[in-house]
Amino acid sequence: MNILKHHFYARDTLMIAGELLGKKLVRKYRGNILSGLICETEAYLGPNDSASHAFRGKTARNTVMFGRAGRAYIYFVYGMHYLLNIVTEEEENPCAILIRAIVPLDGLKHMQRYRGRTGKELTDGPAKLCQALAVNKSLNGWDLTAGQKLWVEAQPTIPERFIKKGRRIGIDYAEPVDRRAARRFWADEMYIRDMMPKRAKRA
DNA sequence: AGCACGATCTGA
DNA sequence: CAGATCGTGCTA
Numbered sequence: 473m474n475i476l477k478h479h480f481y482a483r484d485t486l487m488i489a490g491e492l493l494g495k496k497l498v499r500k501y502r503g504n505i506l507s508g509l510i511c512e513t514e515a516y517l518g519p520n521d522s523a524s525h526a527f528r529g530k531t532a533r534n535t536v537m538f539g540r541a542g543r544a545y546i547y548f549v550y551g552m553h554y555l556l557n558i559v560t561e562e563e564e565n566p567c568a569i570l571i572r573a574i575v576p577l578d579g580l581k582h583m584q585r586y587r588g589r590t591g592k593e594l595t596d597g598p599a600k601l602c603q604a605l606a607v608n609k610s611l612n613g614w615d616l617t618a619g620q621k622l623w624v625e626a627q628p629t630i631p632e633r634f635i636k637k638g639r640r641i642g643i644d645y646a647e648p649v650d651r652r653a654a655r656r657f658w659a660d661e662m663y664i665r666d667m668m669p670k671r672a673k674r675a
Numbered sequence: 676a677g678c679a680c681g682a683t684c685t686g687a
Numbered sequence: 688c689a690g691a692t693c694g695t696g697c698t699a
Contacts (some may be wrong), residue, residue, distance in 0.1 A: 514682070523682070533695060550683050551692030557682085568680055599683050642682050678698085686688085 474626040475619050481541035485567040486655065487541075487559045489515040490635050492558075495657045496625040497574055499605040504582045504604050508574030509627065512658040514640045516557070518566040521655075523646035526566035536613045537566035544622060546602075548614040553599035554608050556623070558576065558616060572598045572641075574654075575664055647650035 476495065481488065490513075498507040516524040518537065525534040525547070536545045537559055545557040545568050557568040573596045576583060583595075583604040595601045602608065616623050634665065637654040644651065 516682075525682080528696090531696065547682085548694055549681050550679085551694075553683050555682060572682090597683070640682070645681080676699085678695100681693105681695095683691105685689105685691090687690105 475617060476542075476624045476626055477617050478540070478542045481558060481560050481617075482562055483541075483560065485515045485569060488560050489513045489569045489655070490657050491629060492569060492571075492624070493635060493657055494630040494663075495627050496577065497571065497605070497622075498578075498625060499607065499622050500620065501606045503580075504579050506579035506583055508576045508578075508604075509572060510573075510624075511575050511664055512571075512573035512596070512656070514570040514572060514657070515655040516568050516570065517655070518561075518568075518580055521646075521653075522638060522650045523643040524566070524568075526568075530566070534566065536569050539613070540562055542613075542615065543631075544607075544611050544612075544614040544616055544657075546607065546609050547600075547671075548609060554602040555598045556602050556605075556607050568638045570598055571601060573658070574601055576604070628661060630659055632659040636660055 492510050492513050495510050496507055497510050518524050519527040526537045531540050540563055541560050542561045545559050546554055548554055556571045559568050561567040595604045614622055636658050638656050640656045
């Protein structure tokens, strides 16, 4: 395995958001390896983005965003859900990428609730993804480059033609410019079906 | 100290 | 399309 290091994350956020597609998100939990290929992300551009938690400066919640790239920024929303982000850019430039969906690969039978009902078995949704991988706020600030508990492994970059872009989800509170901006990235259905590695055997 | 609301999901 | 459900940030 080839774990993505700090230099991968300390770069342009929009660029990384696209490059993260197809990368392998791995969680080690209670001795089990749970993993999946990232297939949807959203970029949040800190002070320049009214949809970002960091838009109005540093607070207790978003402090991790102002820190070192490659750490997990995890927060609690709607009174019941956790969402996983990866911090990007240089320190004090509070940008992050929300991981919205993965195609499960390893440990499917240990993933809570998300074997999928459609047959596609895609963990499609940032909160469902956290439940599937047993990610919660205890991992907030966790160093994803250390190779323990939670990390991301290098995988072939998805060809440009299979990368789709569009507006982000659930940010109606943001200014029109930021609502409309194409800062969500996802792997084309065709790529997911044909190109992504076959999943581990079903339980 | 009080209050409004959220980078969501589920089930009707 | 409403309800769940509570931490967070803003106002006072």
